[in-house]
Amino acid sequence: MAECKNLELHIAMFPWFAVGHMTPFLHLSNEIAKRGHKITFILPKKAQIQLQHLNLHPNFITFHPLTIPHVDGLPLGAETASDISISLVHLLAIAMDRTREQVENIFRAKTPDIVFYDNAHWIPEIAKQLGIKSICYNVVSAASLAIAVVPARNVPKDRAITKEELKQLPVGYPSSTIVLRSHEVDSLSFISLPFGDGITFYDRVTTAMKESDVISIRTCQEMEGQLCDYMGNQFGKSVLLTGPVLPEPAKSPSKGMWATWLDGFEPGSMVFCAFGSQIILEKKQFQELLLGFELIGLPFLIALKPPMECATVEEALPNGFKERVKERGRVLGGWVEQPLILSHPSVGCFVSHCGFGSMWESLMSNCQIVLVPHLGDQILNTRLLVEEMKVAVEVEREDSGWFSRKSLSKAIKSVMDKDNEVGIMVKKNHAKWKDILASPNFMSGYMDKFVQNLQDLVLVNEKA
Numbered sequence: 001m002a003e004c005k006n007l008e009l010h011i012a013m014f015p016w017f018a019v020g021h022m023t024p025f026l027h028l029s030n031e032i033a034k035r036g037h038k039i040t041f042i043l044p045k046k047a048q049i050q051l052q053h054l055n056l057h058p059n060f061i062t063f064h065p066l067t068i069p070h071v072d073g074l075p076l077g078a079e080t081a082s083d084i085s086i087s088l089v090h091l092l093a094i095a096m097d098r099t100r101e102q103v104e105n106i107f108r109a110k111t112p113d114i115v116f117y118d119n120a121h122w123i124p125e126i127a128k129q130l131g132i133k134s135i136c137y138n139v140v141s142a143a144s145l146a147i148a149v150v151p152a153r154n155v156p157k158d159r160a161i162t163k164e165e166l167k168q169l170p171v172g173y174p175s176s177t178i179v180l181r182s183h184e185v186d187s188l189s190f191i192s193l194p195f196g197d198g199i200t201f202y203d204r205v206t207t208a209m210k211e212s213d214v215i216s217i218r219t220c221q222e223m224e225g226q227l228c229d230y231m232g233n234q235f236g237k238s239v240l241l242t243g244p245v246l247p248e249p250a251k252s253p254s255k256g257m258w259a260t261w262l263d264g265f266e267p268g269s270m271v272f273c274a275f276g277s278q279i280i281l282e283k284k285q286f287q288e289l290l291l292g293f294e295l296i297g298l299p300f301l302i303a304l305k306p307p308m309e310c311a312t313v314e315e316a317l318p319n320g321f322k323e324r325v326k327e328r329g330r331v332l333g334g335w336v337e338q339p340l341i342l343s344h345p346s347v348g349c350f351v352s353h354c355g356f357g358s359m360w361e362s363l364m365s366n367c368q369i370v371l372v373p374h375l376g377d378q379i380l381n382t383r384l385l386v387e388e389m390k391v392a393v394e395v396e397r398e399d400s401g402w403f404s405r406k407s408l409s410k411a412i413k414s415v416m417d418k419d420n421e422v423g424i425m426v427k428k429n430h431a432k433w434k435d436i437l438a439s440p441n442f443m444s445g446y447m448d449k450f451v452q453n454l455q456d457l458v459l460v461n462e463k464a
């Protein structure tokens, strides 16, 4: 064992070209680097600039930028999912596949022991040839993997998956609460669509997992144990969990241009809203959301991308909105430092899309959580938080998918009203879970064990 502890690893990271994937891969890299191991982090050139500030161990973590080839149909210079609309991401997958030679050259030059990847299903093939162990690291919930991309889902090869087929849960799926409602199953139909050249999303992700040496998921046994066991059984291999892998909370949160403004409000009174790096609302839905915030009568900070067909958030504001909400509310169209905002004492509620990164950040905060999921995995994360853990509320949507200003304000008020039973219940449950997740050895315990497993994996290789 002592021999194993001293083994210094060299790990290559190759995440999907999206902020919601590269960021958690970098958090994981920081944790591994903190334990004395070397990381080569492969990413698009522009992303390097965006992520650099999150590299906490530059002596151990080296960025290796890729040139992203242009693919017809993508805007010139597009390198990550944030540069394009969701309808074009399948083309970005083609661009990723065309970096194969660059990636292989990096592996040959750097000779890592292990490579972590997610969407690049061809990595194990290269890795095997070069004697590198491959770990398919998933930065979405075990629930969203288990319901959509397991062999038991049995997606037809020759046609699109039907709504009826999507309504069926894969045989043996272990949860009856973390499920999609029948009007939501369409949010999974993308699994049988092309994602890359001549390959569907389903085939790509299942291949990525089948061919790996190990499957790993950014989750914990305490929250998704049964679902992780199901994944292991489905693919017949071990599933290593990293736990949530979040950076230390900021020591001095009051930074940034919005901080002085936030300082001026009562503790816990501010409602913050952000929907991650990808969602672009339709203008009408964007305006309805803003009008819902106007109704709650509380201070608010909204950070959303400008809605469709609008260059800025200003031009999409409802008539007279700015004059009516005055200093009480701000709407920003650019990137804000979400973790810092969530830890500001004035912020008491987080209205989120429940992307997996935001899900963890909301759980680690002291904020009440209101969820407005959009994509399939976000809906399942929402069910986990609302139905299983009972730490959050979900905004009611009509069957058309539309949510009204009334349903939004009702959900926010229910958790911000100090006497509301639901608000009291979710606050209490959230505090219990936060105590577990933030307890001193919880995350570090997961990481220590994980790194030990990585060393064992490489050692087995060396002995073989």
Ligand SMILES: O=c1ccn([C@@H]2O[C@H](COP(=O)(O)OP(=O)(O)O[C@H]3O[C@H](CO)[C@@H](O)[C@H](O)[C@H]3O)[C@@H](O)[C@H]2O)c(=O)[nH]1
Binding pocket: 018, 019, 020, 021, 023, 139, 140, 274, 275, 276, 277, 278, 279, 303, 334, 335, 336, 337, 338, 339, 354, 355, 356, 357, 358, 359, 361, 375, 377, 378
């Ligand atoms: O203005 C912003 C907006 C986001 N963030 C950060 O960006 C990350 C966003 O990640 P996440 O919450 O996972 O959202 P998306 O970027 O939307 O994530 C994509 O990737 C996730 C993980 O794969 C999936 O769960 C989502 O459905 C998918 O949209 C989080 O760390 C946020 O703190 C900011 O710092 N500032």
